[in-house]
Amino acid sequence: MDQFTLNLIVVGITFALYIGIAIWARAGTTAEFYAAGQGVPPVMNGMATGADWMSAASFISMAGIIALAPAGGYEQSAFLMGWTGGYVLLALLLAPYLRKFGKFTVPEFIGDRFYSGGARLVAVICLIIISVTYVIGQMRGVGVTFSRFLEVSTDTGLYIGGALVFIYAVLGGMKGITYTQVAQYVVLIIAYTVPAIFISLQLTGSFLPQLGLIGGYAPGGGEVSMLAKLDSVVTELGFNAYTSDSPNMFNMFLFTMSLMIGTAGLPHVIIRFFTVPKVADARSSAGWALVFIALLYTVAPAVGSMARLNLSTTFWPGAETGTALSAPALSVAEIDSNPDLSWIRTWEKTGLLTFSDKNGDGLIQYFAEKKPVADANTALAAAQKALADAAADADKAPLEAAIVEAQAAVDAALADPANGLGGQSLAELGFAGNELTKVDNDIMVLANPEIAALPGWVVALVAAGALAAALSTAAGLLLAISSAISHDLIKGSINPNLSEKAELLWARIAMTVAIIVATYLGLNPPGFAAQVVALAFGLAAATIFPTLMMGIFSKRINKEGAIAGMLAGLIFTSVYIFIYKGWFFFPGTNWLPDTAANYVFGISPLSIGTIGALVNFGVAYGVSMVTKAPPAHVVDLIESIRVPKGAGKATAH
């Protein structure tokens, strides 16, 4: 059976499963639509939270980001610790109290606790900015996965994904989404760990990838550890060692903190804790969520490091037993004749992997080009372009002279031993430059089974897993958006007399509109798709998290303080990001270049959420101190959410 048919069968089976669950778990009341009737058992909720949380970025991109990071894989631990440590904050500081509050949305809590429709509105705005920016990335993930594995266009893939989410989210609301997410979790975790287990066995002889990460390198006899082997191969090729220290510890610290408090402030994650029966369940459910998330997150660094080692030894066959440069690089003839290497041509077609034989020796040399070589080559290319673009009657002599000069600079750079590998200059080695010109981060997970020559059904499984990851997160985000619109805007501010039945209808209409908008934005992504992580996490960290925390742990923070704090966090964080990434992400409108040298105290826009949260805390405290204390009924509310007793009824599922 060919790969395409296999992919179709496996993906088809999983889709049929999701639709079947959606029909079984239809929502009949608003309580079921918004919070699954508050009757989801904690272990199930943990699984659903895992799928809700682990997005296309976690599944497809994270291992690749770790594997290919220029500064080394260690620095990217910020993602591993940040995207898990946030659950500790959720369990300790938010989940049990918000469950005790017993309502349906995050803005609703903020509106009640700060006795203000204005506060509720600001929270709705923050929630919609966070969730919409985040959902675009998920829809892109759906489109990309479809186009790669099911050979349809990205647009068609998006329509299919949008239609599927429509069926189970509009029909089932939170209840349908919850049980679909449980199934999606199972699909995505199997899809992620099966290839990892195979690869760990091949490279380290260890069945568990987590042990493989710290195990010995099996093809070399296990004498040297896998990480030491990886370090020696990549440093020999001029890259930073995988385990090398972060060049900027301060920023790594702030980035990790931003991701942690951002995670704890993401509305679609928080509302998952509204669905369990009891306050105690909200606490343990956060633990279960982390268990299920850890199954992927502790495997990810193993996948990243092993995929990097596999990639390096594929292009440098000598590295497997000796040093990389002890044998010639992989030849183009081998790529075209060896069926195990057919993945290279497959991925070349997608543009995610490109190579060119610059020195014409029929081999593809993959190494880190030193800056002088790269600069000289760029200058030469520019000179050649200038000559090609020159008008027919122009004086060509100076342009030709410039090319001769640029060529001489390239030759000098190639001949300089300082720019070479292993003490030899590139000219001595016969290299003209790095010939594996592009390896996209996403390849490390999507092509991993093919790189390791695993069977076709594993490849099909990865396709189904990537779709499950993207669809489950998209559904969670769409629910957060639609409930904010129907419950907080329509029922909360425009028409408080709305009947239960009418509100349920509005919730479904809002969900439908949200899906259409998300699909549209997936088809026509604003140029900033790559920056959304910074904005979504930064705003969640600077607005939602501090406000919820102060609402629970302080009796003194009042309406004025909360609104001022949220606005300050929102404005401060987005302005800092816009200064470096462009105003509202329009290209070319940034005030300062997005490089470390221009950052205030070296704080990258990705890490600014931590500072934004401090701004929010500070402003909220200051404003609250000079204004009136919250009224007595609010103090009663705070006292009531602090004790578990009397959380109210839940429905059995």
Place this chain on the structure above:
Amino acid sequence: MADKSSANAYWAANVRIILISLVIWFACSFGLGILLRPALSGIMVGGADFGFWMAQNGSIYVFIVLIFVYANRMGKIDKEHGVEE
């Protein structure tokens, strides 16, 4: 809730557990995984140095244990103060 003082005692016990947990949370991730990594470079966990392992795997295990221990202790405190559901 019986009276104000028992509510305050419950909340104080709750906040104490949260603070202890947060210290552990911070120490194992930001402490061992980032700030102290260079100082701990000689200690190995299999083929990885301790700080590296804490950053890529170890902290996550600590986080899980931390949440379950917290949930368990809180369950007991809820009962002691008679505020469980």
